[in-house]
Amino acid sequence: MTREEALAGIVEVLKTIKMANPKGLKNITEESDFIADLGLPSTELINIVAKAEDQFDLEFDDDDIDDLGSKVKDTVDLILKTAEAN
Amino acid sequence: MRGRQVAVVGMGGVFPSCASLSEFEEKLFTNQSLIREWELATNFGKQLRSSVCGFVTLEEAGLEAVYSRSNPAYPEHYFDLKKRIPLQHTATADIGSIWAMLSSLDAIAMAKWEQDAVQSERTGVTIGSGGGGHEVLRQAWNSFFHNGKKSRSIGGHGVDRAMGYRDAANVSCLIKNKGICEGMGSACATGLGNIGYAYRMIKFGLQDRMLAGGVEGTSIETFVGFDAMSVLSRGYLPAESSRPFDRTRNGFVCSFGGAVVALEELESARARGAEIIAVIDGYFNNSDGDGxxxxxxxxxxxxxxxxxxxxxxxxxxxxxxxxxxxxxxxxGIELFSTIDALGETGYHIAAPKSQFGHMLGAAGSVEFIACLLMLKNQKTTPCLNANWLAETLEPVQEMEDWQGTQKTVSEFRHLLPTAAVATPIHQLVSLNYGFGGTNSGIILSRHGSN
Structure with missing residues (x-):
């Protein structure tokens, strides 16, 4: 899986998160921040993670989720790391 | 203790087969039934005994559900198509909590409470529900226990959308009041119990304004529970299925909805020129104590x-x-205890469940609104379908220790109108009971009647 594929998958996930700021959704990059740029409350991050697991048919490690940052690249990294380990 | 007087200054609700309070009002006094065949129940075929219900569709309530991709049966987020509730508040709400918020906004608007008043330390919220968030929990538990998925598969809103006082919590977060926020539970007396509690909070000076009521969000899981007890009506057309006092009655109609009223200390409501819809003269509740x-x-x-x-x-x-x-x-017992207290003439009995079924935790608050509308219209709602009254004693009257009347239900035809009746109403009593042997009653009057 490439970083671009992971990012595209996250964008698909974010389209299902109704609270995401529509303007922020148009210009998502790996530097985008779920909270600062997409206007999401921190409680939504676990929903993004759970939906990303479903999107890529992966299961993330609980410790990795505990340490996860709020930038898109953090989730991209986690997706790639978990996919490689499988 | 006499305490302060309490006025009702606002109301709002989500009612079966109705898009608005005015539609609810019109249907109540034109003797219409709000009960329909429920497709969600009929889909289960012979697994269920009953399939009639008073319910409101998402479309009727101006809502839309967004379902989970991984679990298509799970409504992970409700959308307010009319943009009355911001997304961050619908995200934390099950369907009942959304109804509680919509009802509260309508009640506040009718009360004409300013933002400063709503958001003060003297404004409280007490709203309860009979059910336990089954719609949310069933999907969460299926995902975890049966499908072996991680707990997070259900998302981060399993608790706030299913916790016991979710309705009050969601309303409080929406309106940002700084007074109390609680949810009383007393099964089918919940709606009235919360109003009674709110009344006492104002009466004894602990709050000046209260939003109070009950909701029962649509839940096939709740319906299944009562169907399993064989206590639901069956065998009748929907409009004829709820028939309090009729000798052929065979169970209640499980319904869903919600209502919230705005209560305010009477003198402050008067001072600001508020419309006083009714005055609460008293509230009492107790338990059977018979185990x-x-x-x-x-x-x-x-x-x-x-x-x-x-x-x-x-x-x-x-x-x-x-x-x-x-x-x-x-x-029968309720009719006879009313006669025992008030005598055999001089009042009418209204049984609005005959029109919209039994809304469980919402029953007391929706029926409280029916009472407010009776005061406003100076009409009593009917005991729909109470067509044939028993000419033989009720089983309870044949028990050795029976202390009540020895007359049959048929001898009280004059108390049980099958159509709305125009009559002067200065004062009325609203009664609700619940599993666990809890009993509650509230006395309402027109402002200036006492």
Whole structure:
């Protein structure tokens, strides 16, 4: 899986998160921040993670989720790391 | 203790087969039934005994559900198509909590409470529900226990959307009040219990304004629970299925909806020129104390009436809005305890569950609004379908220790109108009971009647 594929998958996930700021959704990059740029409350991050697991048919490690940052690249990294380990 | 007087200054609700309060009002006084065949129940075929229900569709309520991709049965987020509730508040709400928020916004608008008043330390919220967030929890538990998925598969809103006082919590977060926020639970007396509690909070000076009521969000899981007890009506057309006091009644109609009222200390409401919809003259609640979870108690209801009279010694209602569920056991006892307290003439009995079924935790608050509308319209709602009254004694009257009337239900035809009746109403009593042997009653009057 490439970083671009992971990012595209996250964008698909974010389209299902109704609270995401529509303007922020148009210009998502790996530097985008779920909270600062997409206007999401921190409680939504676990929903993004759970939906990303479903999107890529992966299961993330609980410790990795505990340490996860709020930038898109953090989730991209986690997706790639978990996919490689499988 | 006399305490302060309490006014009702606003109301709002989500009612079966209705898009608005005015539609609800119009249907109530034109003797219409709000009960329909429920497709969600008929889809289960012979797994369910009953399939009639009073319900409101998402479309009727101006809502849309977004379902989970990984679990298509799970409505992970409700959308307010009319943009009355911001997304961050619908995200934390099950369907009942959304109804609580919509009802509260309508009640506040009718009360004309300014933002400063709503958001003060003197404004509280107490709203409860009979059910336990089953719609959310069933999907969460299926995902975890049966499908072996991680707990997070259900998302981060399993708790806030299913916790016991979710309705009050969601309303409080929406309106940002700084007074109390609680949810009382007393099964089918929940709606009235919360209003009674709110009344006491204002009466005894702990709050000046309260939003209070009950909701029962649509839940096939709740319906299944009562269907399993064989207590739901079956065998009738939907409009004929709820028939309190009729001798052929065979169970209640499980319904869903919600209502919230705005209460305010009377003098402050008067001072700001608010429209006083009604004044609460008294509230009383008690328990049967007989160790029986389900059976209504004539003696418990006698003590309830005694308590109501202690609140208002001159008690003389023109209307008694009964719990009147349409179950074989309950209606007779309730009729006889009312007669025991008020005599055999001089008032009408209204049984609005005959029109919209039994909304469980919402029943007390929706029926409280029906009472407010009776005061406004000076009409009593009917005991729809109470067509054939028993000419033989009820089973409870043949028990050795029976202390009530020896007359049959048919001898009280004059109390049980099958159509709305125009009549002067200065005072009325609203009654609700619940599993666990809990009894509650509230006395309402027109402002200036006392």
């Amino acid at each position: 029986d979870m389900f059976a209504p108690s004539f003696e418990g209801q006698q003590r309830l009436w005694k308590g109501l009279r202690s609140e208002v010694p001159t008690l003389h209602p023109e209307v008694v809005k009964v719990h009147g569920t349409s179950t074989p056991v309950g209606d």
